[in-house]
């Protein structure tokens with residue numbers, strides 16, 4: 001097992017009605033003027049936003065509300081919210097929504113705390129991030145895991161880049177997680193969320209680390225199996241409280257770094273996926289399932305035994321050579337993705353077949369003209385990336 005430091009300071013308040021205590025919790029953390037952020041309107045329609053507003057009003061907390069965060073959240077909205085939040089002198093950011101809203105809240109918190117620095121300079125690491133404002137979340141979708149993660153992802157619509165920022169300052173102060181708040185999710189968002197949660201653990205399972213890591217491997221396998229059990233149930237009945245509870249908790253654990261302890265993360269499929277989201281505004285998890293099988297087939301021979309172990313732990317495949325089991329496991333995983341309605345090739349993203357030139361352009365962007373290697377299971381070169389996109393291009 002490799003050495004590690006694990007610090008996940010987010011206080012989690014989980015269960016039915018959890019969010020009714022949001023004003024109390026805000027007070028506990030010293031909030032007095034709150035900027036509430038939300039997305040495209042689902043929390044207005046469900047009544048959640050007005051309940052939170054009432055909760056804050058009766059607790060005597062001042063607040064400002066800004067809606068309109070879109071999936072694959074944009075830097076322009078972040079800049080506007082930094083301006084409004086700074087003008088109102090807010091001292092806490094509350095995200096009500098999913099990964100897009102929470103990531104926006106993280107960026108807004110960083111921007112308000114660093115008034116003389118452009119947020120994109122922080123994002124692209126031209127400026128070091130050393131301070132932020134506190135922020136918390138009321139989660140409405142089990143998926144991205146931003147409520148407990150140390151990362152956030154933004155799209156700069158001017159440069160066409162979708163970029164993630166990892167920092168200990170990206171950890172939320174608290175996260176309210178009431179599975180009932182996710183009962184209004186459309187089926188495709190449940191499936192996308194489940195796939196993203198699985199990928200957050202799978203991208204930590206396949207790394208270059210060779211030391212054994214029994215406990216973390218078992219945690220990873222059990223988390224993936226749990227998601228594979230409850231996601232189909234939720235596609236039949238999205239108001240299954242027990243199933244939604246499992247999915248929501250798996251989502252937070254999966255991306256909190258807990259499933260990489262003693263190992264590390266790879267996350268190359270995420271990086272390849274972000275390139276497609278930046279260009280085509282594709283749903284995050286759809287880009288991941290569209291590419292994972294091609295990535296796996298391209299690299300598995302570097303450590304077929306690891307893929308064979310995965311096939312055994314997840315699908316009970318234990319007959320055949322490492323190579324045979326590895327390939328069978330990859331095929332089975334793709335079949336699962338298809339069974340919940342997720343794409344396993346680029347065609348499923350509705351972006352048409354990409355030309356050779358486009359693929360090369362995207363691969364060059366992903367690898368900064370072949371100067372950056374992606375991931376570590378096999379550090380991907382520009383040529384690797386081209387091969388993976390080409391394999392998925394049908």
Ligand code: NZQ
Pocket residue numbers: 038039040041042043069070071072073097098099100101103140141142143144145146149150151152153181182183184185186189193196255270284
């Ligand atoms: O905007 P509204 O109207 O709220 O609708 C949203 C949105 O259309 C809807 N939704 C959310 N909760 C709902 C609901 N609809 C009905 N009922 C509810 N209870 O779902 C749609 C997707 O929302 P979004 O926040 O975009 O989803 P998700 O949580 O999957 O977040 C995706 C974003 O997070 C990033 C992704 O790249 C993407 O930009 N990620 C963030 C990570 C992190 N910060 O750690 C890690 C991930 O790997 C990921 O990259």
Ligand code: ZN
Pocket residue numbers: 144196199200270284
């Ligand atoms: Zn993800």
